[in-house]
Amino acid sequence: MASPRFCPQCGGADLGRRVPPGDTHERLMCGGCGYIHYVNPKIIAGCIIERDGKYLLCQRAIPPRPGTWTLPAGFMESGETTEQAALREVWEESGVRAQIVSPYSIFSVPTISEVYIIFRALALEETGQYGPETLDYRFFAPDEIPWDSIYYPAIRQILERYIEEREAGVYGLYVGNDDSGTVHFIR
Numbered sequence: 001m002a003s004p005r006f007c008p009q010c011g012g013a014d015l016g017r018r019v020p021p022g023d024t025h026e027r028l029m030c031g032g033c034g035y036i037h038y039v040n041p042k043i044i045a046g047c048i049i050e051r052d053g054k055y056l057l058c059q060r061a062i063p064p065r066p067g068t069w070t071l072p073a074g075f076m077e078s079g080e081t082t083e084q085a086a087l088r089e090v091w092e093e094s095g096v097r098a099q100i101v102s103p104y105s106i107f108s109v110p111t112i113s114e115v116y117i118i119f120r121a122l123a124l125e126e127t128g129q130y131g132p133e134t135l136d137y138r139f140f141a142p143d144e145i146p147w148d149s150i151y152y153p154a155i156r157q158i159l160e161r162y163i164e165e166r167e168a169g170v171y172g173l174y175v176g177n178d179d180s181g182t183v184h185f186i187r
Helices: 082-094 153-168
Strands: 015-018 027-030 042-051 054-060 073-075 096-109 114-126 134-140 173-177 183-186
Touching: 042 082, 042 096, 042 153, 054 082, 054 153, 073 082, 082 096, 082 114, 082 134, 096 153, 114 153
Parallel strands: 042 114, 096 173
Antiparallel strands: 015 027, 042 054, 042 073, 054 134, 096 114, 173 183
């Protein structure tokens, strides 16, 4: 996303990267009025949804990597809770109405300034209709999942771990990132 060229507060053209007084980070700041333009990470919310021992995956219709399979998830909108965003994305991408059971994974991708929040959820209703970002959706048994066509390695890792935990009947909360590869398990 491009940074603004003019100050959104006063309209001045004196925007530059500076460290505001009392801050520790360089920010885009107006030299005229002192307005600070914060650029913060995007939040992606989604769900692992199970129904009868099968897991919901959506086949991407849009770049990047159309044709690959992923968990239903997408960008949170202003005014939403993370839970509302996750359930909205599930509905938009799969036409499935779901109920959140618990948080499952918080995964940071600092190189692209994104944070993924994934919830455990159960399918309540399946309409068979889905939005334009999806080519197809299906509930897969673990041995039917197209593992080599999963969109992103972290999604595969989350799903593999979840399936193992479901079989054991014990779930944790995972916090990790792609920067160091570290994943912390919290029970």
